[in-house]
Amino acid sequence: MSTIIAFPTMDRGATVRPVILPEVEVEHQPLRLCADWQADIAAECRRQRTLNPGVFHFLKSAGLLDRCTFCASDKPGGPLILRHIGVPTLEKLGRAWGRSMLGHPLDESPHAEFAHSVEAQYGAAISSGELLLNRVEVHGIGAPFAYTHLLVGWEDSRRRAVLSAIDLQQAV
């Protein structure tokens, strides 16, 4: 059975609730439920250990870059900034959203609650240093949609980066 996790930045000190926000449900899942291509990315990132150009070149040559959203801070301790927005994200949030957000911090997104949830998940992946697989279901931004994303986080001298490898799912 999967568990539903409340991320600490959302509601510090509150008791665990099954739904963090009215719109966004996040379920933490075991990595064995990754799609094959997500598992390939997980294996490569484990092999590379650090964030280095090999990670990018793997994604590019395997044709998987399009499915990935990537964020990194500009300076030590800075906010996560959208650097590459994956096609699944563009399909669901729209190209206009993508154009206005590329190069901007996540928390500037007009979909504030969704952005906060995503940011909390990214933060958890970065600070845990573990690969994470979450199933996310979103209601209230266009038609309901669902996806899993494999999250790989890196931290280096207080600079942070995260890769989200997105597999769209059928919304329930």
Added chain:
Amino acid sequence: MVVSENSMTLSTPIPSIGMTFAAASARIIELVNEVDSMPGGDEANDRRDELHHEWSGLRDEVFSAEIQTAADVLAVLDILLHPSIGLTAGLPCGEEVRAVQQIRAVVAASLDSLQPANDADAFAATVGLFDDAGPATLSIPQHPNDAMAEAGAAAVGITPEQFRASYAAAIEAFKKGEAA
């Protein structure tokens, strides 16, 4: 002399032998040590000559190549400090050698201290690669949706599958153009 921190830890290739300073130095020392460990006597002479020929040839190439990085410096010092073929070959260890040994220790320590900076550079370099790729992914749909595939196929009398293949090829060409 190359001064960028990033490149100082890498040893420079020597084209004439197809090896870096560091690789050539390690090979020379390996060959010399093999000669040193061989038994005396005439029967090993041919092999000894062969090894000598190989390491002395490599050494000539290393000494005539232009040292460019701290890693190259370290590689050359390792040859100069070798007890059989270095500065003190056949001589007792003097003050001069101790000075060179100190130089080697300082160079080695500063190389070690540069390693974390290299990791940080790799981090920034990778972020830069994603930055460069971001606009291309954003600019047009990477995959046609069903309506696009049907309309595109009908317009020229091909199947939607053929249109998808054609579209994918066009997108790849577009991305190559963006990257250039």
